[in-house]
Amino acid sequence: MTKDQILELIRKYSLANAIKYDGKANPNAVIGKLLAERPDLRQQAQEIVPLVRETVATINTLSLEKQIAQLQALAPELLDVSHERRVKQLPPLPGAEMGKVMTRLPPEPSGHPHFGHAYAGFINWFYARKYEGSIILRFEDTNPRLVKPEFYDAFREGYRWMGIDWDREIKVSDDVPLFYKRARELLEREDAYICFCPVDTIKEKRREGASCPHRDTTKETNLGIWDDILEGKYSEGELVCRLKIDMNHENAVMRDPNIFRIIDSPHPFQGERFRLWPTYDFAVALEDYLNGISHILRSNEFASRGELQAYIRDLFDLSQPIIQEFSRVSIEGSPVSKRRIRPLVESGVISGWGDIRLATLSALRNRGIVPETIKEITHEVGMSVAQPIIDWSLILGINRRIIDPLANRYYCVANPVAVIIEDHQSVDAALPLHPDYKERGTRTVHVDQQVFIDGADAQRLTKGDIFRLKHLFNIRVERKGRKGLSCTYAGEDLDAAALKIQWVTNDSVPVLMNVPEVLYIDDKLNPNSLKVEQGIGERPLGTLEPGTLVQLERKGFGIIKSAETKVEINMTG
Ligand SMILES: [Zn+2]
Structure with a gap:
């Protein structure tokens, strides 16, 4: 390790320790932690101890907020641990034992992951890790007509982006033969039957609480039909396999629910291997058992189905996981x-x-x-x-x-108005990338006699006003004309300038800002949900990589979308 790397490591652990103890790090604790995590540094302990003392002394002079911000920029993974003490945290999990928690990320790969998936996924991941258990990524892909390979990838990518990792990945579609075995068992026990009623008839009878004649088919006949289905003798829509529960059950989900149906559509991973597919409830009820899930943490939109899933596990005498439901967030x-x-x-x-x-x-x-x-x-x-x-x-x-601590600062002005500084010689100005982190350095812009300021700022200025070109110097308005403002140098005194104004030099890049608003207001599409603002920005903006977070001073935070001929920035809003 180079000395710089060691210093950075010391800085990380010192910040984490300081945040944990209300802003004051203890050098001995930091040394202990450092040498425990990096035994390879033990030989250099003599050099390291004074470095830690120095670093801790500096860090202890910072406010707690600054310490948090700095650690956020340097090593956010350490912040999570120490941050737990400060922000509200998910409560302890009922029935959780260290090392024995097993949770799941159960996406159906039929669409794009959204906020709700990240939310539920994080809850499941958080508890699995908190209790040193495991978590599986389980693709619930038993409807071949809906699932697409691109969505499997989208979920993997979305979870990874969230920092959610998993110990094992499963496709429920791989377990279809197991579901067949279980279904045969049910037919043999007369706990299930094959029903040929049309969809509408099934619905109607469920509403009425009435049985259909197929409920009384003998098991021999049912088993014969089952084998025929697997051999391809029936078509989609002709029949379903149903559990025999109770057609008058108070939970409508329990009125002889379907557990298998024919779907004639190739599966992206199983191809034409299966035509008969288990329904969601049948598949996940068994799968939760097969995977050894200890805790099901899910949103309560599935509440009415919980009873059925528990019933299915009971049919096979399988253990029941602990279920914790939370509200679906939107x-x-x-x-x-x-x-x-x-x-x-x-x-x-x-x-x-x-x-x-x-x-x-x-x-x-x-x-x-x-x-x-x-x-x-x-x-x-x-x-x-x-x-x-x-x-x-x-x-x-x-x-x-x-x-805020991650995004460097840049100037950008809309409706640019020219400002001529009549008595100015050209100069290279070094502007800080971040006012709180001087160590990040500066961006350099070349300033000659002409700069541009925001049209709105120009409007507020009149002859005789002294204003400051931010981080540069003061100028006085001598004339205001159609082509802009003519000004003269007016010293460096910060107090003498009424306004501090962002500016951009001649050497600028065109900037396009996409400013999002709420898409729906009172359930109606908002016609102004996206504003596109144009302006010019300082040249260094054009050198940033897509994905870089920036703050355009006085306009807000954004992320670089592209920086080719013009710089396009998505504003966070
Ligand atoms: Zn029927």
Whole structure:
């Protein structure tokens, strides 16, 4: 390790220790932690001890907020641990034993992951890790007509982006032969039967609480039909396999539910291997057992199905996992259902599933919302069973606090108005990248006699006004004409200038800012949900990589979308 690397490591552990103990790090604790985590450094302990003391002394002079911000920038993974003490955290999990918690991420790969998936996924991941258990990624892909390979990838990518990892990956479709075995068992026991009623008849009889004649088919006949189905003798829609429970059950889900149906559509991973597919409830009830799930942590939209899933496990004498339900979360004005979003994409109202007005994970990412923001909200709202509708202002407020230390500052002006500084010689100005982190250095811009300021700022100025070109010097307005302002140098005194104004030099890049607003207001499409603002920005903006978080001073935070001929920035809003 180089000395710089060692210093950075010391800085990380010192910050983490300081945050844990209300702003004051203890050098001995830091040394202990450092040498425990990095035994390879023990030989250098003599050199390291004074470095730690020095670093701790400096860090202890910073405010707690600064310490948190600095650690956030340097090693956010350490912040999580020490941060737990400070922000609200998910409560302990009932029935959880160290090393014995097993949870699951159960996406159906039939659409794009969104905020709700990240929320539920984080809860499951958090508890698995907190109790040193395991978590599986389980693709619930038993409807071949809906699932697509691209969505498997989208979920993997979305979870990874959230920092959610998993110990094992499973496709439920791989277990279809096991489900067949179980189903045969049920037919033999006369706990299930094959029903040839049309869909509408089944629905109607469920409503009425009436049985159909197929309920009394003998097991020999049922088993014969079952084998015939597997041999391909029946077509889609001709029959279903149903559990024999109770046609008058108070929970309508329990009125002889379907457990298998024929779907003649090739599966992206199983091909034409299966035609008879288990329903969601049958598959997941057994799968939870097969996977050894200890805790099912899910939103309560599935509540009425819980009884059926438990019943299915009971049929086979399987152990029951602990179920914890929380309310399905939604974001104000941002539908997540395919049914609502697809028409918007198809009609061109939005640019796609990653459009920055949506709450899909790709959209949040494109907008500069960071995973830490979603995690913090999940801790805050937690396992609430009230219907939480999360306001964008909450998301954006938390996000601004988290990205503030990460985003370097740049100037950008809209409706540029020229300012001529008559008595100015050209100069290279070094502007700080971040006012709180001087060590990040500066960006250099070449200033000659002409700069540009925002049209709105220019309007407020009149002859004789002294204003400051931010981080540069003061100038006095001598004349205001159609082509702009003519000014003269007016010293360096900060107090002499009434206004501090952002500016851009002649050497600028065109900038396009996409500013998102809420997509739906009172369930009506907001016609002004995306504003596009044009301006010019300082040249260094054009050198940033897509995905870089920035703050355009006085305009807000954003993330670079592209920086080719012009710089396009998605504003977080
Ligand atoms: Zn029937």
